[in-house]
Amino acid sequence: MKKAAKAKPHSPRVESSGLTRGPKIVHTARDVKNFKALEKRVGKPGDFPFTRGIYPDMYRGRLWTMRQYAGYGTAKESNERYRYLLSQGVTGLSVAFDLPTQIGYDSDSPFAAGEVGKTGVAICSIEDMELLFDGIPLEKVSVSMTINATAIILLALYVAVAKKRRIPLSQLSGTVQNDILKEFIARGTYIFPPKPSMRLVTSIFQYAKDYLPKWNTISISGYHIREAGSTAAQELAFTFADAIEYVRAALSVGLKIDEFAPRLSFFFNAHQDFFEEVAKFRAARRIWARIMKEKFKARKPDSLKLRFHAQTAGSSLTAQQLEVNIVRTALEALSAVLGGTQSLHTNAYDEALALPTEKSAQLALRTQQVIAHETGAPATVDPLGGSYYVEHLTDRLEEESWEYLNKIEKMGGAAACVETGFFQREIQQSAYEYQKQVETGQKIVVGVNKFVENDRFSGKILKVDPKVREDQIARLAQLRQRRNGEMVQRKLGDLRKTAQGTEGMFPVILDCVENNVTLGEICAVLREEWGEYRGAVVL
Amino acid sequence: MTIRSRPGSPTVLERFKKKDEVALARLISLVENREKDYEKILAGLFSLSGQAFRIGVTGPPGAGKSTLVDKLASHYLNQKKSVGIVAVDPTSPFTGGALLGDRIRMQGTSERKAAFIRSMATRGSQGGLAAATGDVALVLDAFGKDYIFLETVGVGQVELDIASQADVTLLVLVPESGDSIQAMKAGLMEIADIFVVNKADREGSRKTVAELDMVLNFKRKKGEWRYPVLPTEAVNNVGIDVLLDTMDEYRKFAAEHHLFEKKRREQIKASLLGMVERKIRNRAEAALKVELETLVEKVWKREVDPYSAVEELLAADGQLR
Amino acid sequence: MKKYRILLAKPGLDGHDRGVKVIAAALRDAGFEVIYTGLRQTPEMIVEAAVQEDVNAIGMSILSGAHMTLFPEVLELLKKRNSSHILLFGGGIIPKEEMDELERLGVGKLFGPGSSVNDIIYYLKKALPGQKRKEEALF
Numbered sequence: 001m002k003k004a005a006k007a008k009p010h011s012p013r014v015e016s017s018g019l020t021r022g023p024k025i026v027h028t029a030r031d032v033k034n035f036k037a038l039e040k041r042v043g044k045p046g047d048f049p050f051t052r053g054i055y056p057d058m059y060r061g062r063l064w065t066m067r068q069y070a071g072y073g074t075a076k077e078s079n080e081r082y083r084y085l086l087s088q089g090v091t092g093l094s095v096a097f098d099l100p101t102q103i104g105y106d107s108d109s110p111f112a113a114g115e116v117g118k119t120g121v122a123i124c125s126i127e128d129m130e131l132l133f134d135g136i137p138l139e140k141v142s143v144s145m146t147i148n149a150t151a152i153i154l155l156a157l158y159v160a161v162a163k164k165r166r167i168p169l170s171q172l173s174g175t176v177q178n179d180i181l182k183e184f185i186a187r188g189t190y191i192f193p194p195k196p197s198m199r200l201v202t203s204i205f206q207y208a209k210d211y212l213p214k215w216n217t218i219s220i221s222g223y224h225i226r227e228a229g230s231t232a233a234q235e236l237a238f239t240f241a242d243a244i245e246y247v248r249a250a251l252s253v254g255l256k257i258d259e260f261a262p263r264l265s266f267f268f269n270a271h272q273d274f275f276e277e278v279a280k281f282r283a284a285r286r287i288w289a290r291i292m293k294e295k296f297k298a299r300k301p302d303s304l305k306l307r308f309h310a311q312t313a314g315s316s317l318t319a320q321q322l323e324v325n326i327v328r329t330a331l332e333a334l335s336a337v338l339g340g341t342q343s344l345h346t347n348a349y350d351e352a353l354a355l356p357t358e359k360s361a362q363l364a365l366r367t368q369q370v371i372a373h374e375t376g377a378p379a380t381v382d383p384l385g386g387s388y389y390v391e392h393l394t395d396r397l398e399e400e401s402w403e404y405l406n407k408i409e410k411m412g413g414a415a416a417c418v419e420t421g422f423f424q425r426e427i428q429q430s431a432y433e434y435q436k437q438v439e440t441g442q443k444i445v446v447g448v449n450k451f452v453e454n455d456r457f458s459g460k461i462l463k464v465d466p467k468v469r470e471d472q473i474a475r476l477a478q479l480r481q482r483r484n485g486e487m488v489q490r491k492l493g494d495l496r497k498t499a500q501g502t503e504g505m506f507p508v509i510l511d512c513v514e515n516n517v518t519l520g521e522i523c524a525v526l527r528e529e530w531g532e533y534r535g536a537v538v539l
Numbered sequence: 540m541t542i543r544s545r546p547g548s549p550t551v552l553e554r555f556k557k558k559d560e561v562a563l564a565r566l567i568s569l570v571e572n573r574e575k576d577y578e579k580i581l582a583g584l585f586s587l588s589g590q591a592f593r594i595g596v597t598g599p600p601g602a603g604k605s606t607l608v609d610k611l612a613s614h615y616l617n618q619k620k621s622v623g624i625v626a627v628d629p630t631s632p633f634t635g636g637a638l639l640g641d642r643i644r645m646q647g648t649s650e651r652k653a654a655f656i657r658s659m660a661t662r663g664s665q666g667g668l669a670a671a672t673g674d675v676a677l678v679l680d681a682f683g684k685d686y687i688f689l690e691t692v693g694v695g696q697v698e699l700d701i702a703s704q705a706d707v708t709l710l711v712l713v714p715e716s717g718d719s720i721q722a723m724k725a726g727l728m729e730i731a732d733i734f735v736v737n738k739a740d741r742e743g744s745r746k747t748v749a750e751l752d753m754v755l756n757f758k759r760k761k762g763e764w765r766y767p768v769l770p771t772e773a774v775n776n777v778g779i780d781v782l783l784d785t786m787d788e789y790r791k792f793a794a795e796h797h798l799f800e801k802k803r804r805e806q807i808k809a810s811l812l813g814m815v816e817r818k819i820r821n822r823a824e825a826a827l828k829v830e831l832e833t834l835v836e837k838v839w840k841r842e843v844d845p846y847s848a849v850e851e852l853l854a855a856d857g858q859l860r
Numbered sequence: 861m862k863k864y865r866i867l868l869a870k871p872g873l874d875g876h877d878r879g880v881k882v883i884a885a886a887l888r889d890a891g892f893e894v895i896y897t898g899l900r901q902t903p904e905m906i907v908e909a910a911v912q913e914d915v916n917a918i919g920m921s922i923l924s925g926a927h928m929t930l931f932p933e934v935l936e937l938l939k940k941r942n943s944s945h946i947l948l949f950g951g952g953i954i955p956k957e958e959m960d961e962l963e964r965l966g967v968g969k970l971f972g973p974g975s976s977v978n979d980i981i982y983y984l985k986k987a988l989p990g991q992k993r994k995e996e997a998l999f
Contacts, residue, residue: 099873103900111900114926115873188875188899193774195740228878315878319953319973352973353953354925412741419738419774420601431878432885439976448974531776534606534644535898550997561942564914569998572863576998583999635863636888642909643898655912660893662863 027388033395038386045381049289051282051394052382053340054305059378065343066368067309068361069094069146073117073468075131082136092142092174095132096120097154102189104150104523107472117468120146124472124518125479129157130164139167143174144219149191151178152200153519156510159212163514175216175265178204181242181414182221184535185423186228191523194415196530200505202249207506208263209255218246219265219309225423226269227315229431232280233397235269237404238414238423240287244405245414247296253504257296261303270336270344271313272328278384279393281339284308286394287401310336311345317352321447325349330367337377338384344368424535476518483516491515492525499529552583555682560655563682567657570674581674587681591623592790595705596690597730599719602711603737605644607773608688612645612654614783615686622654623679625672627691627701630660637661641690655679669700670813673806676704699730704806706799707789709782711735712751714744720751727755728766732789735782739770764792823856830855864988865915869897869906872924879951880921886977892984903930907937910946916988917947917968927954931967945993949983951975 029035043049046056055061082093097120100112106124107116116122123129133143138161147154155176162172180197183190190197201218208217222239230238243264250260268284271277288306292298312332317325326349333346346364348356356364371377384390411417418424437443444450491512498508512522554562566584570577594611596604605626612622626641637660645656657675672689679687691701710731712720720727727734734755736748748768755766767785771778793799824831830852837843843851868884870877877899887894895913897906910918922930931950938944949968959970969983 568914636891637893638888639895
């Protein structure tokens with residue numbers, strides 16, 4: 001076997017993500033590890049180690065879910081939108097929240113100025129949550145919430161609304177992203193230090209185990225890691241390092257592996273290097289199956305299956321020659337489909353500049369429909385399996401990921417690496433490296449450093465109506481007037497006491513929100529008790 | 540050229556004395572850059588200084604120094620004391636640039652008015668750096684800061700020199716530092732007065748604390764300072780109170796045993812000698828430019844040995860002799 | 861060579877700092893002293909830091925669309941702090957008309973998506989020597 005096929009550990013990755021130089025001119029059987037045993041090693045679709053997919057029939061049985069994440073200013077506006085979507089036959093909702101809600105500020109906080117309702121809906125109290133899901137049958141729809149640092153509060157609000165409506169909690173189904181580690185690593189909407197943050201994560205696990213059997217308690221995300229500039233191998237490795245940390249945390253609060261493993265889900269980026277992306281999704285399934293089987297001794301077949309959502313790469317969109325983004329997104333989406341994704345979000349071409357218009361959002365969805373119904377790509381399972389090149393890439397990405405994973409283990413695991421800034425540094429280096437290649441023209445970005453047209457961006461960008469914040473502030477003021485202030489203080493006292501201890505936080509937070517305590521008030525107490533975290537920036 | 544004061548517009552120094560932070564920042568730059576007249580300024584500020592308590596904080600990268608400084612500073616600020624922080628980070632030897640990110644971890648402090656944070660790059664000057672840092676501290680002191688933190692990365696000579704500008708020095712380590720402690724055993728006491736094992740929730744912290752304690756206090760004689768080794772989790776605000784108490788204890792102990800006087804005298808001596816050295820050197824370079832070049836040439840050609848060359852140089856300038 | 865000090869800041873709650881970090885690294889490699897303040901900065905915090913650090917320029921990365929309020933606010937605060945000699949530049953998704961308007965108000969160059977970091981470095985090296993503080997007497 002040729003040495004060349006082997007990747008050097010953590011050197012600038014040859015081939016990876018289109019960085020440095022390109023792949024070999026021709027790939028042959030010799031580039032695939034143990035080619036004669038390939039079929040056995042790769043496994044059948046639906047069988048361990050799931051390289052070819054987690055179901056035997058994949059899209060012949062059921063197409064992937066076309067899930068378009070969307071955000072709208074107020075609870076009322078969002079509610080109208082959701083009702084419309086449901087009337088169109090959608091069975092799953094995907095909720096985007098504004099940044100103050102994500103970082104634990106009420107709409108009337110000075111920190112929220114200019115941000116209310118901007119990237120999604122603003123939710124401060126149970127009133128907002130009731131409005132958001134007004135007339136929506138919570139026992140029937142699955143609700144996915146992109147929320148992390150304050151996931152426990154939003155989930156508590158959701159549960160509180162269901163309780164008020166006397167819906168059995170066991171019927172609630174949906175997902176909270178709840179992946180705080182990647183917030184520290186890449187996305188930046190963290191509040192508390194890692195330790196209490198992890199406690200909030202496991203508090204959700206604990207509560208869901210007893211009361212929310214159909215809830216996906218976490219969606220472990222590589223998407224944002226990739227957006228921050230990582231390579232494909234880093235995206236895989238860092239996501240799984242996070243996953244291992246969460247599994248350990250869950251085990252440490254007394255959960256059994258096969259109890260919660262089937263409820264873990266993942267979220268990856270569908271980026272530009274087409275074949276590498278297909279290989280990445282294939283490698284991901286293999287790595288996860290091995291982690292669960294060998295490291296955590298999971299038994300249930302469902303515990304070993306990696307289920308994931310994919311979204312096309314926002315960072316690949318360019319502000320120059322906007323329409324070219326449609327082509328980029330289509331190719332990225334195709335790679336996710338060929339890689340066997342369970343659900344997919346396609347970006348709108350104008351998102352390089354602002355929130356999408358109705359028209360561009362529709363075009364994004366149509367892109368998925370063309371892939372699903374016109375290209376024939378879903379007709380056969382894992383159509384690229386057995387390709388010398390794709391199998392070679394799959395092996396290589398798996399290998400590189402394991403090298404990273406072993407290194408991270410030696411450094412004390414993902415939480416420790418977050419604190420030392422290891423992930424952040426690795427990602428920054430990759431991002432900087434990429435930028436340098438764009439600058440020198442080694443890496444071509446169509447419309448940006450080649451085939452350039454002089455199309456300086458002109459026009460309006462979508463701005464949120466300031467009335468959204470005014471409305472929220474007025475409603476909050478009314479709530480604070482009307483509610484039982486003494487009760488609120490008592491509940492906040494309970495919260496403080498619980499925060500000082502070590503037990504699960506969900507029940508006390510649920511009690512708070514049921515008594516009209518706001519998200520900002522809860523976070524203010526926790527900020528006082530636990531402090532605010534400032535990210536590790538190591539450059 | 541010194542710009543003359545215009546009638547009506549206050550001078551930088553006047554504004555400095557009226558607690559104008561813009562003037563403070565301007566004077567720090569002047570001192571840091573060794574701009575013209577910086578010595579005159581320092582001379583003028585000297586009489587205003589001497590009130591602040593200086594805390595040196597050093598340790599390996601990633602030990603959590605900035606976060607620790609943030610927590611300590613917050614405590615003083617809550618007591619209505621004023622705080623200045625000088626955070627020193629290395630300059631890239633290849634590009635001459637620097638990336639200074641310590642402020643990020645000190646936001647608990649910077650949200651409040653009272654803390655004045657200044658990031659400094661080492662700028663490759665080995666000898667002069669400690670002096671410049673000390674001078675910047677003097678400016679902050681003269682401005683009226685009650686507490687001044689001097690934070691540096693690493694445990695090399697330069698960092699120690701900077702730390703030596705302080706009244707009390709903390710060495711911040713992490714549980715994994717155990718191995719390196721063994722290697723530098725002997726020198727530890729010269730580095731710091733108080734030892735902190737931060738991130739103490741990590742594995743091995745107890746062992747590291749115990750080992751350090753052994754190494755540090757093994758040969759302690761009666762009446763000597765017992766080097767405290769304190770576990771902290773700065774991020775979670777754990778162990779900070781004990782550390783603050785210990786710093787107070789050290790302050791008392793040092794006062795009772797006249798350690799400050801000794802330290803300050805040594806600092807003064809070192810800085811005086813440093814200044815003299817620099818002056819003489821500058822003067823020699825200026826006065827003997829021609830002679831120096833000639834002698835460099837001769838030594839290089841091995842016509843003269845370096846030792847005789849020095850004598851020749853000294854002879855050339857009577858004043859230096 | 862005179863050392864130029866640049867403060868890079870990210871106002872607002874948005875956590876996407878890939879761009880600003882790449883710029884930070886590039887400016888360091890071009891010989892600048894870069895002070896990065898991290899996420900979630902208010903205009904007050906940014907100006908406070910710029911004053912304390914006595915920087916030559918402030919670079920703000922704004923992707924949230926709030927540039928028409930944030931840039932003028934920082935300019936105003938700089939004026940109040942007697943620090944208008946500090947060059948304010950930035951980057952973000954800013955339509956041409958608004959760029960022009962901000963430049964009229966006294967903001968330096970604004971860089972849109974896909975800008976080259978070399979352009980930014982070139983701009984700073986050209987603009988900074990002309991950026992002088994008001995001459996004032998020391999004593």
